[in-house]
Amino acid sequence: MSITPQAASARNREICQLAPIIPVLVVHDVSHARPLAEALVRGGLPVLEVTLRTPVALDVIREMAKVEGGVVGAGTLVTPDDVAAAVNAGAQFGVSPGATDLLLDTCEDIGLPLLAGAASASEAMRLLERGYDMLKFFPAEASGGVPTLKAVGAPLPQISFCPTGGVSPSNAASYLSLPNVVCAGGSWVAPSDLVNSGQWGKIEALARAASQLGL
Template identity: 75%
Template sequence: MPMTPQEASTRAREICSLAPIVPVLVVKNTAHARPLAEALVAGGLPALEVTLRTPAALDVIREMSQVPGGVVGAGTLVTPEDVRNAKVAGATFGVSPGATDALIAACEAEDLPLLAGAATASEAMRLLERGYDMLKFFPAEASGGAPALKAIGAPLPQIAFCPTGGVSPQNAQTYLELPNVLCAGGSWVAPADLVEAGDWAGIEALARDAARLKA
């Protein structure tokens, strides 16, 4: 039987509860995949979102999925083909900037828990109507930031969010203090210059700092 929306949301909540920050990763070189994942997991950030924005992304997911302790998902899912390819590569959850009927159906058919994106109350309500109560708030800062997400949460307290898009060390704690936020997605824990330099110790240190953000 395909995964139900309720089962998918339960699993998404479990993943989002692993750490306060989910690294949003744009990885161009497959050789960086394993040591990058190892550094982030060692730093206390086990849930990893590999965005499908580079030709290497699916290979990166394959490599990272072999790292002990890591929970690897595919970000920027837009089409059913993205979903199928991500699942074959080893992704255990999916993240999308929004949500379409076709994308949701593909994730349910593939038993891939989906963190679907919503930026407004209406979008969140439509997903809740379908049974999804763990969502991505995107683009977070451009959509009004923590004040907007707090306002959405007042009439919709049953929905939890992972804000992503413009989240930084300077504002992450503000999001994490909201009662409807389980975690936040951020790219600062794996900056391109440190990845290119192979500074895995530096990335592990950034991960440790991020892992301390929420008590």
């Protein structure tokens, strides 16, 4: 079933409103998928972005999709093949570092809500022209961070963002304080050392702290 840009943005806005932080996850071991997802969901972060940067990423999505209360998406979507594979694995939304017409066409045709990336006013305006008003701002810090988003928000108040890339506990609250930011993406809630050592309680604690940001 296909999806319009407007419907995709509406769905992604609903997803982004579920928690202030979306964990950006790079998982190398499928056995970590379910306990990691369960820890993050228990900690109050139900939306999970699994990046397609490891050979087991699609299997990780399949496992995380089984976790009650979780909303699992696929990140780093770049090609039509990525989109098809993500949907087949059970991804409920997609995330891309940028946007191309081919990628947007594919997501719309296959019915996957895409959180498309923009790093400039022109990129954001082009996506808005197509019907997307809920975007990823990437790479956030390298693209000017909070001051840039604040400046873009003045002439383009109808566009909302999920900044990702360099967002950390030290600056997340500043991003979340902006009226055009719905949530932010961050990897600090699932550091590789804690994941690899199976310290799910500590990850749950990091998630719980992150879930309170911006309140």
